Each structure stands twice: as C-alpha cells, then as structure tokens.
Amino acid sequence: MEWASIRNFLGIPAHLTGKGVAIAVVDGYFPPHPDITANDRRHTYFVNAVSADTKPLLFQTGKAPWKSCHGLMTSAAAAGSGSLSSGFFSGAAPEADLFLIETGPLPTVEETEKKFVMALRWLSNNWRKYNIRGVVLTIAYTIDTGLLPWQADPIKVHCEQLAKEGLLIVVASGNTKELTCSGPASSPSVLSVGGVIVPHCTDEISSYHGCHGITFEGKRIPEILAPAENIVLPTPFQSAEEYENHYTVQFDNLPDGYSRTEGTSYAAPVILGCAACIWQANPEWTASQVETAMIQTAKYKAEWFEAGAGLVDLQAASKYPGKSFTTADKFQRFDQSASVQSDIKIVSSILSSYGEAISAESIDQLKALIMHAQSPKVRAAALCRLAAASDLTYTEIRFSLNDQSSYVKMAALFCLRNREDMWEGVTSRVIDLFNDEDLNIQYCAIKLASTIKHPSFIKPLIYGMLNDARKLKVSTFGARCEALQRLTGIAYEPVPEFREGQCFYSELSTKSRIDIALKWQQYLAKGNVKSI
The missing domain is CATH 3.40.50.200 (Peptidase S8/S53 domain)
Structure with missing residues (x-):
C-alpha cells in the first residue's frame, strides 16, 4: 500500500x-x-x-x-x-x-x-x-x-x-x-x-x-x-x-x-x-x-x-488577515461564563503565592474553604495550596476524597502523593475510587496505588481488569498492570503479543488485554493473594 x-x-x-x-x-x-x-x-x-x-x-x-x-x-x-x-x-x-x-x-x-x-x-x-x-x-x-x-x-x-x-x-x-x-x-x-x-x-x-x-x-x-x-x-x-x-x-x-x-x-x-x-x-x-x-x-x-x-x-x-488578530482570540477557547470566570479569579488569588510560606491566619481561611466553599474549584485550589505548605490533616484529606466533585477528589489524590504518613488510613477510600464514575479519577487513584504499594490493592486491581479490557479502558488497564507489577513483581506477556505499529484500540489489542486479565484471574484463583 x-x-x-x-x-x-x-x-x-x-x-x-x-x-x-x-x-x-x-x-x-x-x-x-x-x-x-x-x-x-x-x-x-x-x-x-x-x-x-x-x-x-x-x-x-x-x-x-x-x-x-x-x-x-x-x-x-x-x-x-x-x-x-x-x-x-x-x-x-x-x-x-x-x-x-x-x-x-x-x-x-x-x-x-x-x-x-x-x-x-x-x-x-x-x-x-x-x-x-x-x-x-x-x-x-x-x-x-x-x-x-x-x-x-x-x-x-x-x-x-x-x-x-x-x-x-x-x-x-x-x-x-x-x-x-x-x-x-x-x-x-x-x-x-x-x-x-x-x-x-x-x-x-x-x-x-x-x-x-x-x-x-x-x-x-x-x-x-x-x-x-x-x-x-x-x-x-x-x-x-x-x-x-x-x-x-x-x-x-x-x-x-x-x-x-x-x-x-x-x-x-x-x-x-x-x-x-x-x-x-x-x-x-x-x-x-x-x-x-x-x-x-x-x-x-x-x-x-x-x-x-x-x-x-x-x-x-x-x-x-493581520487585521483579524484581537486580544480576545486566544480566550475564545475557554468557558467565558460568569461563574467560571469568577471561580478562576478566586483560584488565582489562592494560588498566587503557591510554594511560598503561608501565615497561620491564611491556613485557617484555606481550611474553612475546603469544608465550606460552594465552588468545587475553590475547594480544590485550597487543598493544593495547603498541600504545598504541608498543612493538611488526615480528616481534611479523607473529607475531600469523599467530595462529589472530580476537581476536589483529584486535588486530594494529588495531596496524598507526598503524605506517606496518611497512606495506611486512606487505602480503603483509594480502592473505592478505582470504580469512580470519572475515569480521570479512576486512573489517578490507580496511579497513586502504584506509589503506595499496599498489598490490599492487589485484589481490587485484578477484579477490574477484565471489565477495563472489554470496555476499551486502555488508560486504566495499563495503570492496573503497572501497579500490579510494582506490587507483585509480575508482568504477564500477552497472547497475541503487542506489536509495534498496532493500534491501541484494535480488536487484536483488546484480545491481548483480555488474555492478560485472565492470567491475573488465574493468579488469584491459585491463592497467591492473602486477605488483608
């Protein structure tokens, strides 16, 4: 051809x-x-x-x-x-x-x-x-x-x-x-x-x-x-x-x-x-x-x-035509609604000093925003700002992981990356997020599990693999494989094998992912994972 x-x-x-x-x-x-x-x-x-x-x-x-x-x-x-x-x-x-x-x-x-x-x-x-x-x-x-x-x-x-x-x-x-x-x-x-x-x-x-x-x-x-x-x-x-x-x-x-x-x-x-x-x-x-x-x-x-x-x-x-250039052109690609623009202004104010020292008074104000701000983007920004200052409690993280907004849940997952002292207490909630309705949250929760490497993650990671393979959830399937390899040291070779130049969403690639999922189910069936 x-x-x-x-x-x-x-x-x-x-x-x-x-x-x-x-x-x-x-x-x-x-x-x-x-x-x-x-x-x-x-x-x-x-x-x-x-x-x-x-x-x-x-x-x-x-x-x-x-x-x-x-x-x-x-x-x-x-x-x-x-x-x-x-x-x-x-x-x-x-x-x-x-x-x-x-x-x-x-x-x-x-x-x-x-x-x-x-x-x-x-x-x-x-x-x-x-x-x-x-x-x-x-x-x-x-x-x-x-x-x-x-x-x-x-x-x-x-x-x-x-x-x-x-x-x-x-x-x-x-x-x-x-x-x-x-x-x-x-x-x-x-x-x-x-x-x-x-x-x-x-x-x-x-x-x-x-x-x-x-x-x-x-x-x-x-x-x-x-x-x-x-x-x-x-x-x-x-x-x-x-x-x-x-x-x-x-x-x-x-x-x-x-x-x-x-x-x-x-x-x-x-x-x-x-x-x-x-x-x-x-x-x-x-x-x-x-x-x-x-x-x-x-x-x-x-x-x-x-x-x-x-x-x-x-x-x-x-x-x-050069005369068509205007300062507004670039921003036509963004949501210009009043509520969104108002949120972004508040977020910009919260994050304007990101990475710098923060006063006790500002910390109290941000903690209040996490719990009570009406806008999920403002709650998420407050979380990110406090994470940069390493000033979040277990209760605040847990509360935010249960938020209805994907922005807030993503911010909470982000905060947990460097809070090893909290990992043991949030594993069950991270597992719940493997099945979140937002695939962005599913993916980042699984990536966090790969970092935490708690053995309680193994079974739920395996349980979701076949569904991911059949429903063409390529990102979350790949994240599950990566996390399981870090947790167990095992990486199964697919049959048929993945080949260079092969489309990620092709029927052949789907068969390969299903084969890997079935091998992990066999791993479970052999009793390799003990209950935690």
Missing part, C-alpha cells in the same frame, strides 16, 4: 518549508539519524539539558545503525528532511533549523518533572539568544489529567512563563479517549494537539482516538488537529526479527527505514512544523498570532465533534 506524506496530506505549499525559522523539540534521546541532523539546507543543534555543559552543538549524521526511538520520530514529524526517502517522507518543515533538547531517560514522574523543568529553564535562558520561535513537548506525565489548577505542576508553571515571554508551546494532548488529557496539555497558554487518521484510498478523514474534555480552567482539549495515525516516519529497524514483528511495515510499499506509526506525540510536532512554515511567510507574527491563525482557519467536520477541534490548514493560516 502507498501512503501520503505529512506535507502532501496537509497540502503544504512547496515554497513553505520553515526555511530560516528555528524550532525546538524536547525528548529523551535523539540518534544522529540523517533525517534530523544538519545538512546543506538547515542547521540542527544538540542540547544536553541535564549536563553541566548545555551549549548547543552542531548535530552531524553518525554511522548506522541508528536507534529507533520516540525522539527521532517527534523531531522528524516536525522537521525531518526525509533524507532516506529522497525527501518524500519529510516532516512538516524540512528546512527549519532544529534545536534537539535531550533529557535522558524518564523512568518516573519525579524524574520527568525534574528533567523537563531543566529543559524548560534552558529555553527560558536561551530562546531569545538563538531566536527559537517555538517548542514541542510530547510527554505522558501523570500528576493529573487536566483536572488540577496549572499552578500545582512545575512543568505547567514553566510553560506558562515561557508562553508569557512569547515562545510558542505546543503539547501533545494524549492518545487515550477516556482521559481529559495527558502531560502539560491542560496548561492554559499552551497549544494542545489532537489528531486525525490519514486515510488510504479515500477522502474520508476520521478523528483519532485521543484525549478530549474540559480542563480545570475551562479550556477545551484538544484545540487543533494534525495527522496522528498512519504517519510515515523514520524507523531504523535493528534486526530482521524487529522488522518482521512490526504490525504494518511488511504490507506497505515504503522506502527502507520508514514505517507507519500513530500518536499525538507526532501530531504535536507536525503543528510546530506548520508554525515554522507560517513564520517563514509572516516573520513578524507573534506566537499568539500564529496560534490564532491556525485555530481560526482550521477545517472542521461534523464527525470530529468529539474532538472539538479542526484540522490545521497551513495555506489558509499563512494568509490569515
């Missing part, structure tokens, strides 16, 4: 290539693959964000074999040259200058937070110096799923600061349809990206199964769409076995070293590449203006209602 390239699918004009525009990609590792390294048409620079020496170094092509990895694909989607496909399977902006900001491995939420903050600090200190216009972040980051105020997350705090300074921040919204968002996509000033499926032999474009919903601040996720499935990107296979195990490559008529893949991790850098092309045509535009032009000119279809966003139209965006 033959597949469209990113540029052909989006109809990007040949003369718009991102030439002369610098953009950045933050990821764990970047191999010296010719699609993303420097060439005679553009410069690529490598930055080690976590080393003592963070000076950008010209990134030259290294010897094959190159490692196939997330960072290669994200940077290639933004500005890959398509070198090994004679330029055909290039990224959105193949002549944009690239700054590849490497963080190294990201094994835990804590490591991810620490290293991405270092990368964002590097950008804060250097984006003006090197004239970097935008950056893309594609991390799966699970402090929350969009239901906490942005001030509670250090990565979002740095994103907001950079956006305020004038840098375009583009973030992948996440790949699982049951959650509001993944990573810092909920941060108010970043551009969150969802996806569409690149069709084969048809003009019917359908929406991708990504995250969607409304965040704490009232922002709709996602805000714009780009190709997120059937994207052809460089995939340097390390062996014949790896090639043969790939789900699609043997059936596609693609150049060696390329394959189809999926994920909003690749849609987001496509949007950054499109922004580079728009800046090439309109170098005087600000980040906010480029963002507005893309959103206002995006193509909408009724079938994409669930996504709530339109597909980027680069040609139309590059010709967006």
Whole structure:
C-alpha cells in the first residue's frame, strides 16, 4: 500500500518549508539519524539539558545503525528532511533549523518533572539568544489529567512563563479517549494537539482516538488537529526479527527505514512544523498570532465533534488577515461564563503565592474553604495550596476524597502523593475510587496505588481488569498492570503479543488485554493473594 506524506496530506505549499525559522523539540534521546541532523539546507543543534555543559552543538549524521526511538520520530514529524526517502517522507518543515533538547531517560514522574523543568529553564535562558520561535513537548506525565489548577505542576508553571515571554508551546494532548488529557496539555497558554487518521484510498478523514474534555480552567482539549495515525516516519529497524514483528511495515510499499506509526506525540510536532512554515511567510507574527491563525482557519467536520477541534490548514493560516488578530482570540477557547470566570479569579488569588510560606491566619481561611466553599474549584485550589505548605490533616484529606466533585477528589489524590504518613488510613477510600464514575479519577487513584504499594490493592486491581479490557479502558488497564507489577513483581506477556505499529484500540489489542486479565484471574484463583 502507498501512503501520503505529512506535507502532501496537509497540502503544504512547496515554497513553505520553515526555511530560516528555528524550532525546538524536547525528548529523551535523539540518534544522529540523517533525517534530523544538519545538512546543506538547515542547521540542527544538540542540547544536553541535564549536563553541566548545555551549549548547543552542531548535530552531524553518525554511522548506522541508528536507534529507533520516540525522539527521532517527534523531531522528524516536525522537521525531518526525509533524507532516506529522497525527501518524500519529510516532516512538516524540512528546512527549519532544529534545536534537539535531550533529557535522558524518564523512568518516573519525579524524574520527568525534574528533567523537563531543566529543559524548560534552558529555553527560558536561551530562546531569545538563538531566536527559537517555538517548542514541542510530547510527554505522558501523570500528576493529573487536566483536572488540577496549572499552578500545582512545575512543568505547567514553566510553560506558562515561557508562553508569557512569547515562545510558542505546543503539547501533545494524549492518545487515550477516556482521559481529559495527558502531560502539560491542560496548561492554559499552551497549544494542545489532537489528531486525525490519514486515510488510504479515500477522502474520508476520521478523528483519532485521543484525549478530549474540559480542563480545570475551562479550556477545551484538544484545540487543533494534525495527522496522528498512519504517519510515515523514520524507523531504523535493528534486526530482521524487529522488522518482521512490526504490525504494518511488511504490507506497505515504503522506502527502507520508514514505517507507519500513530500518536499525538507526532501530531504535536507536525503543528510546530506548520508554525515554522507560517513564520517563514509572516516573520513578524507573534506566537499568539500564529496560534490564532491556525485555530481560526482550521477545517472542521461534523464527525470530529468529539474532538472539538479542526484540522490545521497551513495555506489558509499563512494568509490569515493581520487585521483579524484581537486580544480576545486566544480566550475564545475557554468557558467565558460568569461563574467560571469568577471561580478562576478566586483560584488565582489562592494560588498566587503557591510554594511560598503561608501565615497561620491564611491556613485557617484555606481550611474553612475546603469544608465550606460552594465552588468545587475553590475547594480544590485550597487543598493544593495547603498541600504545598504541608498543612493538611488526615480528616481534611479523607473529607475531600469523599467530595462529589472530580476537581476536589483529584486535588486530594494529588495531596496524598507526598503524605506517606496518611497512606495506611486512606487505602480503603483509594480502592473505592478505582470504580469512580470519572475515569480521570479512576486512573489517578490507580496511579497513586502504584506509589503506595499496599498489598490490599492487589485484589481490587485484578477484579477490574477484565471489565477495563472489554470496555476499551486502555488508560486504566495499563495503570492496573503497572501497579500490579510494582506490587507483585509480575508482568504477564500477552497472547497475541503487542506489536509495534498496532493500534491501541484494535480488536487484536483488546484480545491481548483480555488474555492478560485472565492470567491475573488465574493468579488469584491459585491463592497467591492473602486477605488483608
């Protein structure tokens, strides 16, 4: 089968290539693959964000074999040259200058937070110096799923600061349809990206199964769409076995070293590449203006209602009339109702000194808000502020875990992350939240269980697996597997096995998850778990 390239699918004009525009990609590792390294048409620079020496170094092509990895694909989607496909399977902006900001491995939420903050600090200190216009972040980051105020997350705090300074921040919204968002996509000033499926032999474009919903601040996720499935990107296979195990490559008529893949991790850098092309045509535009032009000119279809966003139209965006820019454009994406805006003002006031010392009088006022404030967002903000000051009692946490609002329950789960002294007393309530009606709460309760690692979690984690597998709750199923592995040291291999390039929601993937669930039920039946 033959597949469209990113540029052909989006109809990007040949003369718009991102030439002369610098953009950045933050990821764990970047191999010296010719699609993303420097060439005679553009410069690529490598930055080690976590080393003592963070000076950008010209990134030259290294010897094959190159490692196939997330960072290669994200940077290639933004500005890959398509070198090994004679330029055909290039990224959105193949002549944009690239700054590849490497963080190294990201094994835990804590490591991810620490290293991405270092990368964002590097950008804060250097984006003006090197004239970097935008950056893309594609991390799966699970402090929350969009239901906490942005001030509670250090990565979002740095994103907001950079956006305020004038840098375009583009973030992948996440790949699982049951959650509001993944990573810092909920941060108010970043551009969150969802996806569409690149069709084969048809003009019917359908929406991708990504995250969607409304965040704490009232922002709709996602805000714009780009190709997120059937994207052809460089995939340097390390062996014949790896090639043969790939789900699609043997059936596609693609150049060696390329394959189809999926994920909003690749849609987001496509949007950054499109922004580079728009800046090439309109170098005087600000980040906010480029963002507005893309959103206002995006193509909408009724079938994409669930996504709530339109597909980027680069040609139309590059010709967006400058007189149409207004200061209100950015905020049309948020809920403007009086009650929501009133809540946000109060929340901003509560969290304006987040992380700073707090007076005894203020503590008493915040504790009163937790118990009595009418607005759930105000109650949640008060919880987050007191958590930062380590001034919450067991009674207050327990009370908040029983709140009817998802915002408050999410804030209570957030507060518990660093309160090991309370874990023993809340295990039964955390277990109850495994079955909360809001899948965001289910997911984060299971993630917290993975941190607490109390043996009483094992049975309820297993009990819910088969239902999650059958009802395509991909996020919570994966979280259950991770938690059970941490609790028992066991990770079952599925039959059929998961294969690279295989859709998360396919019938084959569902069969694999059901197989894992049945193996865990057998584990229970053998009496491996004692009653607690």
